[in-house]
Amino acid sequence: MKFIRIYKVQILSILVGVIIGLLVNHLFKINFEDKVNPVDFANLFVTLILAIVIAFYVEPSNESVRVEKDLLIEQLKDLKSSVKDIHSLFVLFYDEAPLQNVNKQKFITSFRSTSNQLDLFINQMNHCNNNLSAVEETELKNTFFRYKKTLTGGNFNSLTFTFSSASEVKYETLYLNLTKKINHLILDINKS
Amino acid sequence: MTATIEKIIISKDFIEAPGARNIDEGKHSGEAFLKKLLLPKFEKALKENTILLIDLDNTEGYATSFLEEAFGGLARIYGSEKVLSHIDLKTEDEPLLKDEIEMYILDAKPL
Numbered sequence: 001m002k003f004i005r006i007y008k009v010q011i012l013s014i015l016v017g018v019i020i021g022l023l024v025n026h027l028f029k030i031n032f033e034d035k036v037n038p039v040d041f042a043n044l045f046v047t048l049i050l051a052i053v054i055a056f057y058v059e060p061s062n063e064s065v066r067v068e069k070d071l072l073i074e075q076l077k078d079l080k081s082s083v084k085d086i087h088s089l090f091v092l093f094y095d096e097a098p099l100q101n102v103n104k105q106k107f108i109t110s111f112r113s114t115s116n117q118l119d120l121f122i123n124q125m126n127h128c129n130n131n132l133s134a135v136e137e138t139e140l141k142n143t144f145f146r147y148k149k150t151l152t153g154g155n156f157n158s159l160t161f162t163f164s165s166a167s168e169v170k171y172e173t174l175y176l177n178l179t180k181k182i183n184h185l186i187l188d189i190n191k192s
Numbered sequence: 193m194t195a196t197i198e199k200i201i202i203s204k205d206f207i208e209a210p211g212a213r214n215i216d217e218g219k220h221s222g223e224a225f226l227k228k229l230l231l232p233k234f235e236k237a238l239k240e241n242t243i244l245l246i247d248l249d250n251t252e253g254y255a256t257s258f259l260e261e262a263f264g265g266l267a268r269i270y271g272s273e274k275v276l277s278h279i280d281l282k283t284e285d286e287p288l289l290k291d292e293i294e295m296y297i298l299d300a301k302p303l
Contacts, residue, residue: 105209108253115288145292152255158217 068128072189075121080182082114083147087175090151090163097162104157111148118144136185143181147174197242198233203250205229213257222261230262234270237278247282248289259289260296267300 004011024030089110093103118141125132132140150170155161163171202210206229211220215227230246237244248254267275275297283289 104255105252108255112253112286115286115292119287141288141291142295144288145295148292149256149260153257153260155213155217156255156257157212157221158214158257159212160217161212 065129069189069192072121072124072128073186075117075124076182076186076189079114079117079121080179082110082117083175083178083182086110086114086147086151090171090175094163094168098160099162104161107152107156111152115144115148140181140185143174143178147178150174195242197240198237198244199247200229200233200244201247203247208250209252210254210258212255213261222258223265225258226262226265230266231269234266234275234278238270238274242278243280244278245280245282249282249285251285253286254289256292256296259293263293264296264300267297268303271302272298272300 086107089103089106093099093106096103122132122137122140150167151163154164200206202225206225207220209220210222210225212218213221214223215221234244263275276294281290281293
């Protein structure tokens, strides 16, 4: 009795299976071939193996790669938005003469925040399988440092500092270069 | 050369809000930091063949003008290789600051 109580679901399933089998046999009179074609058997076996491999290995692995790619792309979008914020500050305070201390501090704080976004992206990239090459990493960092140097170098933070109108094109070009690099990385990660 | 004897904590030993490039441009400049703190401590570390640890954390952030004048200035006097082999930078607030400063040191041309 204890055996039946423990395995009642399994026993019930077998009984239901036998009843359905008998009913189908009785109602539809299905005839089965006694001989089995070895090619058909091999075909069935290969299909079964493929189904198991796809279900347990290929699909989870694809899903895991997609999650990594989405995370990296999201991080790059945050970085791009942070760079855009710096450019917006530049557009807003470009004409201010001299640039007020409170506004100088806004630039410094924005650059620090962007630097940390960039560091976060590099860390995540190295943590995922999608490694950034040493050359690409150095190029990305140097493009950011050059942009920072152009905006906060020279006599930035001096009492009389104003952005140079002669360098306006240079500011714009470096901003576009950095944005272009980030966009290329987004596309490369998506394609990889 | 393994020991770190000399140490500079910028937020405590200098200022929390680092300023401009040169002394004549305002208070707490990179030049002032170089002359008053960085250069004497670096020379001591050099003489004793030790490492100078510079803690850049807990400040309001750094403009390139300050960093370039201080660290690039040091490299212009002693050369990039000597500076890089005798300083260690602590930058937990902004990890990439270390790479940025190293770039200014490497870019500095001797006087």
